[in-house]
Amino acid sequence: MKLTFLxxxxxxxxxxxxxxxxxxxxxxxxxxxxxxDGDTVQQLPCPAAQIxxxxxxxxxxxxxxxxxxxxxxxxxxxxxxxxATAELCEIxxxxxxxxxxxxxxxENKKRERQGLPPLxxxxxxxxxxxxxxxxxxxxxxxxxxxxxxxxxxxxxAGHILGSAAVEVxxxxxxxxxxxxxxxxxxxxxxxxLKNPQFxxxxxxxxxxxxxxxxxxxxxxxxxxxxxxxVLDTFHRGGKVVIPAFAVGRAQEMIYYLRELYxxxxxxxxxHCPVFLDSPLAIEATAIFNRFENGYYYDREALQVxxxxxEILNFPQLQLAISSDDSKNINAYKGSCIILSASGMxxxxxxxxxxxxxxxxPENTVVLVGFQAEGTLGRRLLEGEKEVRVLGSxxxxxxxxxxxDGLSAHADRNGLLRWLGGFCEMPQCxxxxxxxxxxxxxxxxxxxxxxxxxxxxxxxGESADLLAARPQLAPAPPLAEMAPxxxxxARTPKKKAxxxxxxxxxxxxxxxxxxxxxxPKRELNELVRAVDRLWGRLQEK
Numbered sequence: 001m002k003l004t005f006l007x008x009x010x011x012x013x014x015x016x017x018x019x020x021x022x023x024x025x026x027x028x029x030x031x032x033x034x035x036x037d038g039d040t041v042q043q044l045p046c047p048a049a050q051i052x053x054x055x056x057x058x059x060x061x062x063x064x065x066x067x068x069x070x071x072x073x074x075x076x077x078x079x080x081x082x083x084a085t086a087e088l089c090e091i092x093x094x095x096x097x098x099x100x101x102x103x104x105x106x107e108n109k110k111r112e113r114q115g116l117p118p119l120x121x122x123x124x125x126x127x128x129x130x131x132x133x134x135x136x137x138x139x140x141x142x143x144x145x146x147x148x149x150x151x152x153x154x155x156x157a158g159h160i161l162g163s164a165a166v167e168v169x170x171x172x173x174x175x176x177x178x179x180x181x182x183x184x185x186x187x188x189x190x191x192x193l194k195n196p197q198f199x200x201x202x203x204x205x206x207x208x209x210x211x212x213x214x215x216x217x218x219x220x221x222x223x224x225x226x227x228x229x230v231l232d233t234f235h236r237g238g239k240v241v242i243p244a245f246a247v248g249r250a251q252e253m254i255y256y257l258r259e260l261y262x263x264x265x266x267x268x269x270x271h272c273p274v275f276l277d278s279p280l281a282i283e284a285t286a287i288f289n290r291f292e293n294g295y296y297y298d299r300e301a302l303q304v305x306x307x308x309x310e311i312l313n314f315p316q317l318q319l320a321i322s323s324d325d326s327k328n329i330n331a332y333k334g335s336c337i338i339l340s341a342s343g344m345x346x347x348x349x350x351x352x353x354x355x356x357x358x359x360x361p362e363n364t365v366v367l368v369g370f371q372a373e374g375t376l377g378r379r380l381l382e383g384e385k386e387v388r389v390l391g392s393x394x395x396x397x398x399x400x401x402x403x404d405g406l407s408a409h410a411d412r413n414g415l416l417r418w419l420g421g422f423c424e425m426p427q428c429x430x431x432x433x434x435x436x437x438x439x440x441x442x443x444x445x446x447x448x449x450x451x452x453x454x455x456x457x458x459x460g461e462s463a464d465l466l467a468a469r470p471q472l473a474p475a476p477p478l479a480e481m482a483p484x485x486x487x488x489a490r491t492p493k494k495k496a497x498x499x500x501x502x503x504x505x506x507x508x509x510x511x512x513x514x515x516x517x518x519p520k521r522e523l524n525e526l527v528r529a530v531d532r533l534w535g536r537l538q539e540k
Contacts, residue, residue, distance in 0.1 A: 001172045004462040008433040013062040021170040022149040027054045028181045032065025042066045042484050049074035056081035057183030058163035059088035065096050068127035073484050079134045084162025084291050086135035091283045093128035158186030158196035159408050160248035182207045185410040185418050191255040192301045198421025205426040209434030210409040212442025222405040227265045229401050234269045234335045238362030243350045245343035246281035249369050251288050258314040275329050277320040277349050278341040285312050330356045343369040345376035355389045363398040368406045428470050429454045
């Protein structure tokens with residue numbers, strides 16, 4: 001019985017974990033890498049056609065975005081997720097395929113100028129549709145036997161609509177082990193959704209650690225922060241630009257803004273519109289509305305619905321569906337709120353709104369979600385004074401605000417609360433889905449403060465779950481793992497000749513080896529400079 005960590009290992013994106021038992025294979029998530037790892041394509045230790053089952057913990061692309069690639073390479077088995085996850089994946093995977101198409105067309109223009117042959121996209125809309133068609137809805141609390149080797153059950157993870165922690169009973173011979181995959185554990189008291197529900201037992205646990213080394217500010221401050229930022233911007237005659245993930249965060253923002261307008265928080269500015277400029281977010285909102293029941297919604301949201309209200313609609317909300325609708329927003333002269341995707345600012349219509357509004361000191365950009373390293377959102381969060389947007393350098397004169405309390409991920413205390421639901425601690429815990437600092441910190445805490453056997457796996461490492469004391473086995477060379485093939489690849493980068501860059505790297509390695517530490521300010525400047533250089537190289 002073997003567990004292999006294919007992604008979200010010492011990083012936040014690319015979730016994928018392969019469980020093997022009795023000759024059968026169950027893949028939990030098959031997500032896309034994003035941010036600094038965005039060009040990484042998933043690797044498998046076997047051909048895609050030899051995967052028997054896939055389970056999707058939730059619909060976010062970093063957990064499902066490579067499913068069409070899996071199908072393209074021969075996977076034909078069922079994909080299990082909740083009903084909401086299945087519907088959300090249908091639109092998210094189609095949108096991802098569109099992005100692959102657009103990115104490949106852009107890349108091929110450069111290749112044509114260089115006399116290079118054209119590339120194919122990572123996957124097509126047909127691949128995405130075939131992946132969506134493989135979904136088999138399974139709702140919370142239902143125990144389903146997939147085969148002699150695997151039985152699964154979902155528990156509400158409270159992260160986004162339909163998100164789940166997955167309990168897997170894996171059997172090999174006469175031995176059964178229970179492996180629990182936390183998925184993304186939700187933050188407490190999020191609007192619309194229920195709090196994460198507890199899982200009671202596990203032999204082995206994979207737990208996320210996005211915020212394993214952080215504590216969120218009090219959730220009660222979120223609406224007050226948002227009201228203050230919007231009012232301050234309206235007083236300046238500016239626009240509020242909110243990059244938001246199309247699924248989850250966009251709906252939360254609509255929910256909060258509906259309440260603030262209804263409560264009179266923007267007195268004197270009731271006429272200022274809220275533009276939802278994301279076709280994907282508009283489709284996702286319609287799915288949220290279809291699932292407005294006690295199965296998914298929390299008590300407060302249900303009370304609004306039962307009184308005949310709409311939790312995701314209000315008079316000031318305007319939907320920008322077409323590209324012309326989107327362009328007209330930038331021509332709007334008065335104060336307004338622009339809610340658009342993507343949440344990390346690296347794709348989608350939000351880039352156009354940033355290009356038009358970042359330079360204006362009267363405007364405000366409000367970051368309301370996690371910003372992965374290497375993304376435009378991360379550079380804004382870290383205080384860059386000039387960023388590259390859609391091929392142009394843009395001065396950041398607008399105010400940049402960050403509202404942490406809106407996180408859909410549990411912080412350290414939330415993760416510990418969720419762990420507290422176990423009647424006894426697992427035999428072994430693997431800390432995944434976190435940047436190295438967060439994952440290492442959380443694993444160390446579990447080991448030192450809770451006495452748990454906690455490990456942080458690296459990509460490609462595996463563990464024998466039938467061993468007396470399971471340990472992580474080193475990852476084999478990637479060449480020995482069967483890649484999920486794709487015709488597309490970035491234009492090969494020319495190898496730099498040894499010179500100033502190599503010398504600088506050597507000096508930095510000497511500093512690191514000496515144990516001496518750079519002053520924090522100089523270190524931050526160095527990191528930002530490298531991030532800027534990376535971002536520019538990625539756009540060339």
